[in-house]
Amino acid sequence: MTPTVLHPGQGKLQRFADGASGPAETRRLARHLAACPRCRADVAFRRELADDARRIPVPSAPAEVLRRVLEERAAGQRVILPGGEDRAPSRPRTRWIAAAAALAAAVAAVAVWQGTRPSVPTSPDEGLPTLHAGWLATPAYAAEPGVVPPVTGIDGSRVRPGRWTYEIRAVRAGRVVGGVERGAIEIRAARMGAAPAWSVSDGWWGHPHDMSETTLMDARTLAPLHRLARDVGHSRFTVEQWFTADSIRGTMKTATRTQVIARRLPVRGAPFFAGEGSMLPLMRSVRLHPRWQGSLSTLGWGAVESDLSYPLSLRVAGEGRIRIPSGTFDCWRVLAGTGPRPRAFWVRKSDHLPILSRDAPGRDGRAAEWVLVAEQP
Amino acid sequence: MASTAITDEPEGLTRRARDGDAGALAELYARHADAVMALAYRLTGSAADAEDVLHDVFLGLPEALRRYDERGSFAPWLRRVAARTALTRVRSAGRRREVPLEAAADHPSADTADTADGEGVLRRVRLERVLDRIAPALRAVFVLRQVEGYTHAEIAALLGITPGASEVRLHRAVRRLRELLRSGR
Numbered sequence: 001m002t003p004t005v006l007h008p009g010q011g012k013l014q015r016f017a018d019g020a021s022g023p024a025e026t027r028r029l030a031r032h033l034a035a036c037p038r039c040r041a042d043v044a045f046r047r048e049l050a051d052d053a054r055r056i057p058v059p060s061a062p063a064e065v066l067r068r069v070l071e072e073r074a075a076g077q078r079v080i081l082p083g084g085e086d087r088a089p090s091r092p093r094t095r096w097i098a099a100a101a102a103l104a105a106a107v108a109a110v111a112v113w114q115g116t117r118p119s120v121p122t123s124p125d126e127g128l129p130t131l132h133a134g135w136l137a138t139p140a141y142a143a144e145p146g147v148v149p150p151v152t153g154i155d156g157s158r159v160r161p162g163r164w165t166y167e168i169r170a171v172r173a174g175r176v177v178g179g180v181e182r183g184a185i186e187i188r189a190a191r192m193g194a195a196p197a198w199s200v201s202d203g204w205w206g207h208p209h210d211m212s213e214t215t216l217m218d219a220r221t222l223a224p225l226h227r228l229a230r231d232v233g234h235s236r237f238t239v240e241q242w243f244t245a246d247s248i249r250g251t252m253k254t255a256t257r258t259q260v261i262a263r264r265l266p267v268r269g270a271p272f273f274a275g276e277g278s279m280l281p282l283m284r285s286v287r288l289h290p291r292w293q294g295s296l297s298t299l300g301w302g303a304v305e306s307d308l309s310y311p312l313s314l315r316v317a318g319e320g321r322i323r324i325p326s327g328t329f330d331c332w333r334v335l336a337g338t339g340p341r342p343r344a345f346w347v348r349k350s351d352h353l354p355i356l357s358r359d360a361p362g363r364d365g366r367a368a369e370w371v372l373v374a375e376q377p
Numbered sequence: 378m379a380s381t382a383i384t385d386e387p388e389g390l391t392r393r394a395r396d397g398d399a400g401a402l403a404e405l406y407a408r409h410a411d412a413v414m415a416l417a418y419r420l421t422g423s424a425a426d427a428e429d430v431l432h433d434v435f436l437g438l439p440e441a442l443r444r445y446d447e448r449g450s451f452a453p454w455l456r457r458v459a460a461r462t463a464l465t466r467v468r469s470a471g472r473r474r475e476v477p478l479e480a481a482a483d484h485p486s487a488d489t490a491d492t493a494d495g496e497g498v499l500r501r502v503r504l505e506r507v508l509d510r511i512a513p514a515l516r517a518v519f520v521l522r523q524v525e526g527y528t529h530a531e532i533a534a535l536l537g538i539t540p541g542a543s544e545v546r547l548h549r550a551v552r553r554l555r556e557l558l559r560s561g562r
Binding site: 010011014018045046050054056058059060061065066068069070072073077078081082362 | 399413
């Protein structure tokens with residue numbers, strides 16, 4: 001009869017390979033390894049793996065980065081970094097959520113929110129479109145909830161009807177290096193049943209999406225009431241949503257299926273805004289000042305559970321005189337997002353109209369820019 | 378820490394950087410940028426992403442220093458900030474990247490001492506490629522433990538998980554790397 005050999009567990013072998021075993025454990029493992037080629041090979045593999053990983057060449061820090069950092073700081077650019085403090089371990093029940101939060105505030109914040117309140121069950125939603133990058137409603141700029149207090153003082157009576165055309169283009173070092181899209185936002189007085197509302201339509205044309213949507217917002221609070229969105233790019237879908245105080249209901253229609261949308265809104269994150277054009281009425285409805293800040297959430301399509309809402313924080317970070325093709329204006333500089341690469345909006349002081357927005361430049365120095373090119377108040 | 382010594386900063390350097398002194402920030406860059414770049418590269422697997430992390434860390438450093446307790450050591454604190462910034466980037470990018478063999482082998486700062494060790498170089502090229510194919514959460518623990526020399530308790534504090542969870546992730550990472558290296562994929 002062959003004797004049973006009890007091999008050490010992975011944890012013990014790893015600690016031994018790392019030289020982290022205690023004296024007694026080291027002696028026991030050394031005796032076992034002397035007689036066990038399988039475990040010897042395992043330990044050798046672990047040591048070689050770690051040694052190889054440490055010897056993978058790494059690039060050195062370019063001096064050009066420091067030059068860029070100093071120039072940007074001199075120009076007033078700032079970012080908010082995650083902290084260097086230790087974090088307390090999470091409770092086991094929500095461990096995966098907390099781990100995700102530790103890894104990344106932006107995306108994980110959405111998961112934390114949705115973990116606090118279950119959605120109304122829907123049919124399987126794999127493969128359905130989710131919100132793509134837009135002007136305000138951009139998942140990449142989602143913030144950690146609870147850091148900044150909610151936006152207050154929204155007064156929808158300050159909103160005015162009109163039509164504003166924007167060009168979306170790529171810039172590098174202040175020069176336009178590509179223009180890919182053009183779009184317009186139109187605000188009209190409307191009614192939802194008997195209730196007064198603002199109808200906010202926006203359309204964006206260019207590769208890869210031709211996108212249009214109309215959102216009815218409560219005339220006083222700007223809370224979304226109804227949204228109809230069409231994407232006639234490669235995704236080809238239509239979304240219709242009705243909003244109540246705590247939920248979204250509606251449908252998403254694609255070429256091959258119709259998905260019912262029925263989801264509860266997160267318990268935190270109000271006020272909620274829907275539609276890429278919502279930045280415009282939002283800015284017009286509040287009184288900005290040098291210390292103004294507030295958080296809100298933008299709403300996704302909701303057909304996919306992870307595409308329900310995106311917390312976002314906004315704050316006035318400065319002021320300045322901005323020149324665009326249609327003139328030179330005194331503006332507030334409003335930063336959207338608390339991550340290391342926030343999007344900056346310049347909001348005209350005279351009427352709180354966003355006239356320019358710009359992403360933080362990528363490593364090649366290019367940044368996407370939205371600039372007002374025409375207005376018909 | 379295995380790969381980076383704790384550096385005591387000259388008196389007042391971090392305070393001057395916090396107060397917006399560009400010279401102090403440049404001095405901190407000279408002392409710590411390579412370590413930040415290396416950590417960011419190992420966590421993101423991309424020189425371009427690592428450069429962006431390096432940029433963001435030093436752009437935001439003066440403001441971040443307001444949260445720095447000067448009684449602690451600066452270098453480990455900065456590395457935690459850099460690690461979190463890099464991990465945030467990995468997660469928010471939400472993408473996995475293939476590293477072509479030839480691109481990895483042609484790295485500009487490849488250790489010249491390795492050129493005589495053809496088998497070792499090839500092994501490291503393969504490892505770099507498969508590291509990019511394991512889950513970011515596993516890669517993070519593997520890099521922090523096996524390359525950067527953090528303890529499981531330190532990794533746990535950094536990621537907001539328990540030390541046990543960190544150990545489990547390391548086991549999974551090693552198992553997955555072994556599978557990928559053996560399969561030659």
